[in-house]
Amino acid sequence: MTIGSTTGGDTGRQQEYETKFEYEGDESVATSIAFAVAQVTEQEAMELEPLGSFVDCEALDALVKSAEPSLSVSFLYEGCRIFVSGNGSVEITRV
Numbered sequence: 001m002t003i004g005s006t007t008g009g010d011t012g013r014q015q016e017y018e019t020k021f022e023y024e025g026d027e028s029v030a031t032s033i034a035f036a037v038a039q040v041t042e043q044e045a046m047e048l049e050p051l052g053s054f055v056d057c058e059a060l061d062a063l064v065k066s067a068e069p070s071l072s073v074s075f076l077y078e079g080c081r082i083f084v085s086g087n088g089s090v091e092i093t094r095v
Contacts, residue, residue, distance in 0.1 A: 015040075017092040029064045030057035033090055037078050040092050048078055060084070 017040050021032040030051050038045040051057055054077050064073065064084055071086030076095070083091040 015094045019090050019092075020088045021090060022088070028057065029061045029084065029090075030055070033077070033082060033084070036090060036092060037080055037082070040080060040094065041078055043078075051077060 017036070019032070019036050021027070021029050034048060034051050035045050038048055041048075055075050060073065064071065064086060067086035069085065069087035073084045075082055079095060081093045081095050083089075083093075085091075
């Protein structure tokens with residue numbers, strides 16, 4: 001998984017990260033998000049709160065994998081705002 005970084009906002013303090021998940025892969029959307037957030041926050045994935053405490057992981061996977069590319073889902077997790085699109089992109093902004 002490759003995570004690109006760009007600085008956002010007028011102050012330059014906010015960091016935005018972007019990655020994509022593979023629809024055909026064995027890894028779920030939720031798992032991809034958890035690993036990306038771990039990388040962004042410089043933690044081990046197992047140190048994070050379970051993503052299932054913040055969002056229904058099975059529903060998220062089903063929704064995103066069957067959605068139109070214009071779908072956008074957003075939620076907060078581990079000090080980050082997560083934006084997931086139906087086209088497979090995941091944007092992470094540290095808040």
